[in-house]
Amino acid sequence: xxxxxxxxxxxxxxxxxxxxxxxxxxxxxxxxxxxxxxxxxxxxxxxxxxxxxxxxxxxxxxxxxxxxxxxxxxxxxxxxxxxxxxxxxxxxxxxxxxxxxxxxxxxxxxxxxxxxxxxxxxxxxxxxxxxxxxxxxxxxxxxxxxxxxxxxxxxxxxxxxxxxxxxxxxxxxxxxxxxxxxxxxxxxxxxxxxxxxxxxxxxxxxxxxxxxxxxxxxxxxxxxxxxxxxxxxxxxxxxxxxxxxxxxxxxxxxxxxxxxxxxxxxxxxxxxxxxxxxxxxxxxxxxxxxxxxxxxxxxxxxxxxxxxxxxxxxxxxxxxxxxxxxxxxxxxxxxxxxxxxxxxxxxxxxxxxxxxxxxxxxxxxxxxxxxxxxxxxxxxxxxxxxxxxxxxxxxxxxxxxxxxxxxxxxxxxxxxxxxxxxxxxxxxxxxxxxxxxxxxxxxxxxxxxxxxxxxxxxxxxxxxxxxxxxxxxxxxxxxxxxxxxxxxxxxxxxxxxxxxxxxxxxxxxxxxxxxxxxxxxxxxxxxxxxxxxxxxxxxxxxxxxxx
Amino acid sequence: xxxxxxxxxxxxxxxxxxxxxxxxxxxxxxxxxxxxxxxxxxxxxxxxxxxxxxxxxxxxxxxxxxxxxxxxxxxxxxxxxxxxxxxxxxxxxxxxxxxxxxxxxxxxxxxxxxxxxxxxxxxxxxxxxxxxxxxxxxxxxxxxxxxxxxxxxxxxxxxxxxxxxxxxxxxxxxxxxxxxxxxxxxxxxxxxxxxxxxxxxxxxxxxxxxxxxxxxxxxxxxxxxxxxxxxxxxxxxxxxxxxxxxxxxxxxxxxxxxxxxxxxxxxxxxxxxxxxxxxxxxxxxxxxxxxxxxxxxxxxxxxxxxxxxxxxxxxxxxxxxxxxxxxxx
Numbered sequence: 038x039x040x041x042x043x044x045x046x047x048x049x050x051x052x053x054x055x056x057x058x059x060x061x062x063x064x065x066x067x068x069x070x071x072x073x074x075x076x077x078x079x080x081x082x083x084x085x086x087x088x089x090x091x092x093x094x095x096x097x098x099x100x101x102x103x104x105x106x107x108x109x110x111x112x113x114x115x116x117x118x119x120x121x122x123x124x125x126x127x128x129x130x131x132x133x134x135x136x137x138x139x140x141x142x143x144x145x146x147x148x149x150x151x152x153x154x155x156x157x158x159x160x161x162x163x164x165x166x167x168x169x170x171x172x173x174x175x176x177x178x179x180x181x182x183x184x185x186x187x188x189x190x191x192x193x194x195x196x197x198x199x200x201x202x203x204x205x206x207x208x209x210x211x212x213x214x215x216x217x218x219x220x221x222x223x224x225x226x227x228x229x230x231x232x233x234x235x236x237x238x239x240x241x242x243x244x245x246x247x248x249x250x251x252x253x254x255x256x257x258x259x260x261x262x263x264x265x266x267x268x269x270x271x272x273x274x275x276x277x278x279x280x281x282x283x284x285x286x287x288x289x290x291x292x293x294x295x296x297x298x299x300x301x302x303x304x305x306x307x308x309x310x311x312x313x314x315x316x317x318x319x320x321x322x323x324x325x326x327x328x329x330x331x332x333x334x335x336x337x338x339x340x341x342x343x344x345x346x347x348x349x350x351x352x353x354x355x356x357x358x359x360x361x362x363x364x365x366x367x368x369x370x371x372x373x374x375x376x377x378x379x380x381x382x383x384x385x386x387x388x389x390x391x392x393x394x395x396x397x398x399x400x401x402x403x404x405x406x407x408x409x410x411x412x413x414x415x416x417x418x419x420x421x422x423x424x425x426x427x428x429x430x431x432x433x434x435x436x437x438x439x440x441x442x443x444x445x446x447x448x449x450x451x452x453x454x455x456x457x458x459x460x461x462x463x464x465x466x467x468x469x470x471x472x473x474x475x476x477x478x479x480x481x482x483x484x485x486x487x488x489x490x491x492x493x494x495x496x497x498x499x500x501x502x503x504x505x506x507x508x509x510x511x512x513x514x515x516x517x518x519x520x521x522x523x524x525x526x527x528x529x530x531x532x533x534x535x536x537x538x539x540x541x542x543x544x545x546x547x548x549x550x551x552x553x554x555x556x557x558x559x560x561x562x563x564x565x566x567x568x569x570x571x572x573x574x575x576x577x578x579x580x581x582x583x584x
Numbered sequence: 585x586x587x588x589x590x591x592x593x594x595x596x597x598x599x600x601x602x603x604x605x606x607x608x609x610x611x612x613x614x615x616x617x618x619x620x621x622x623x624x625x626x627x628x629x630x631x632x633x634x635x636x637x638x639x640x641x642x643x644x645x646x647x648x649x650x651x652x653x654x655x656x657x658x659x660x661x662x663x664x665x666x667x668x669x670x671x672x673x674x675x676x677x678x679x680x681x682x683x684x685x686x687x688x689x690x691x692x693x694x695x696x697x698x699x700x701x702x703x704x705x706x707x708x709x710x711x712x713x714x715x716x717x718x719x720x721x722x723x724x725x726x727x728x729x730x731x732x733x734x735x736x737x738x739x740x741x742x743x744x745x746x747x748x749x750x751x752x753x754x755x756x757x758x759x760x761x762x763x764x765x766x767x768x769x770x771x772x773x774x775x776x777x778x779x780x781x782x783x784x785x786x787x788x789x790x791x792x793x794x795x796x797x798x799x800x801x802x803x804x805x806x807x808x809x810x811x812x813x814x815x816x817x818x819x820x821x822x823x824x825x826x827x828x829x830x831x832x833x834x835x836x837x838x839x840x841x842x843x844x845x846x847x848x849x850x851x852x853x854x855x856x857x858x859x860x861x862x863x864x865x866x867x868x869x870x871x872x873x874x875x876x877x878x879x880x881x882x883x884x885x886x887x888x889x890x891x892x893x894x895x896x897x898x899x900x901x902x903x904x905x906x907x908x909x910x911x912x913x
Contacts, residue, residue, distance in 0.1 A: 097817065137817075146833065157818045160818060192908040
């Protein structure tokens with residue numbers, strides 16, 4: 038491979054940020070080389086500058102605020118930084134193509150899949166309408182979409198997330214680009230879909246011999262797909278090398294910390310004896326959503342989100358509810374907290390059926406069962422100070438405001454935030470810190486049960502490890518019971534004593550996490566487990582104080 | 585409830601049925617509201633005649649049914665309305681429907697002209713302002729929008745008349761056509777168009793500023809969305825991005841506003857038609873109020889309610905056609 042020139046050669050790349058940003062350069066001195074047929078993973082946490090480097094290669098930075106200050110980007114030996122906008126338009130889509138993270142928003146909602154595929158061909162080729170259509174359908178076939186002609190005529194909202202990502206890939210590859218930049222292409226997808234898409238990217242890239250710059254934050258994905266890895270931290274390249282080297286023998290302290298924070302796929306031994314009292318018990322829960330639409334066809338389709346679900350949560354235990362999108366796991370968390378009225382069944386707590394309580398009685402019970410939400414930014418009122426956010430619950434339940442605020446400050450200490458943060462607003466915190474506030478808010482009422490719906494999905498892996506550790510510590514110290522909803526099997530393995538695996542509203546398998554992971558019985562569980570990215574890679578045990 | 589009709593027709597039927605109680609409610613409320621105003625048709629007619637004796641007035645009241653209790657009058661009116669009989673205008677000595685049809689054309693013409701001007705110019709200026717956001721062009725356009733927004737149409741009308749008719753003598757002061765001009769064919773069209781320029785401008789500028797501001801905001805918002813970035817990464821140029829990707833999506837909320845504002849434009853035409861003495865529904869409405877021509881007034885309101893219902897329906901159909909994610913239901 039040494040005799041062919043590299044597809045991409047970046048040297049000493051510096052990207053300047055506008056004045057007033059947290060640092061002067063988003064990227065400081067990046068060196069990177071991608072050869073034909075090579076997949077290079079650019080890994081880093083949010084704010085590391087990895088997406089901006091993709092923007093620089095495409096020359097799509099939000100100039101002039103953010104611009105290339107120094108360095109060179111050579112695409113097949115030609116300097117990109119010096120090219121005119123018209124020349125760049127020729128290159129974009131034809132020679133360098135991009136695949137983005139969010140396949141729903143990355144496609145124009147008002148144009149059909151076919152139109153959007155056609156656009157690339159129309160912009161860069163002289164093909165006739167008929168040829169373009171044939172080519173587009175051929176591409177849809179190559180990304181293994183079922184029934185390409187009807188996918189061609191579909192609007193993005195009419196196909197699934199995984200299919201939309203396939204369309205994105207078809208679009209990116211339709212002119213056989215030499216370089217493909219994939220910016221977190223599987224992050225928004227379910228784990229089984231993710232594996233399929235990763236395989237597809239690998240398959241097509243091998244056929245085309247293209248170089249791939251694969252941007253991700255997920256070391257599992259890196260283990261799955263990378264030939265080479267480059268690790269970015271706050272704009273500085275800390276480590277670079279062949280994938281097996283970096284993954285199994287990381288040299289830089291930051292890489293070690295990142296890899297150390299990846300939850301291992303080895304679940305903890307079952308520690309809560311099955312004699313502990315049951316604090317929350319759901320029986321025969323059912324929820325059906327009446328779908329709108331179809332009025333003209335005279336039919337109203339109903340979507341069953343949860344059918345006949347039964348579970349038990351014991352004191353001090355963590356029960357994981359695991360499943361892909363649409364499995365009904367979030368509906369479960371909403372039903373047991375009665376944020377959503379359920380069609381049938383009961384949720385027992387302290388011998389009372391929560392679902393049968395009057396609104397007034399339910400309000401009284403709410404202090405025993407609290408929620409931690411996925412998006413800490415969206416779930417904290419941006420106009421309230423942290424201390425008031427935390428104290429609000431107790432005050433509503435009749436606590437003395439002064440005392441509630443004093444307690445709130447103590448809780449901040451408990452979740453390892455400085456007492457000074459009490460008088461600040463949510464936007465002044467990082468994602469991880471906000472989730473700590475969310476946890477403190479949930480704890481303020483001294484609940485018996487905490488229902489956590491994807492509490493760490495929005496967080497970077499190192500922050501995620503810290504929050505998980507905090508949750509585990511608090512659970513043990515306060516003898517809390519956790520109902521933990523997650524799509525991430527690694528996270529479930531790390532925290533949950535028992536798990537229930539849901540598919541299409543039904544429990545397909547349940548049991549102690551260690552047992553389910555070691556010996557999955559149901560076909561779907563097996564498929565889920567075999568789809569975890571990097572499942573064959575065991576993160577090396579690294580002595581580190583960061584995780 | 586589709587009766588095997590094509591979807592759009594079935595939807596139209598359903599919307600129409602939903603509109604019936606709304607229109608009935610409007611008519612009853614207006615009827616009662618008008619009865620609260622002091623004086624009636626007879627008072628106005630007698631006033632015009634310069635007075636009459638009490639027996640004559642009483643006889644007239646009895647003849648017009650105005651001596652009956654309000655509830656009986658309401659019932660009689662609604663019963664007739666159910667057969668689309670709008671009654672008789674005692675002021676114009678004609679059936680109300682004839683009076684209305686005479687005036688409808690002018691108003692529709694004024695509204696169509698004003699709305700299309702406001703809409704096309706509004707979205708164009710809004711889009712330009714957004715693409716050049718925070719530049720001198722944007723500031724200029726936005727300031728102009730603010731001025732339009734803050735200037736009442738009656739003031740604009742008078743300003744225009746003073747400037748273009750009195751001072752410059754370019755445009756006719758009022759009316760819909762030159763009296764005793766007897767133009768035919770193309771000359772007639774030009775004549776009417778000249779008469780419509782000032783009223784249209786006066787009526788449309790405030791709406792133009794609405795569309796402009798909304799368009800500017802939505803274009804800015806849409807331009808930041810992921811699919812625009814995708815299109816850029818495909819190698820699309822700025823013009824293509826604007827037309828196919830940004831405008832296409834940014835227009836949707838503006839269309840909603842267009843439908844919502846139709847009724848306020850109808851209201852605005854009362855003022856403008858009165859000032860420019862255009863023989864339209866708006867002018868008729870203000871005259872009918874003064875003359876207490878109850879039947880004509882009720883007829884105008886009935887007609888306007890129907891127009892608004894129809895326009896809202898058309899907006900929804902248009903919206904569904906433009907937004908692939910929406911199905912009529």
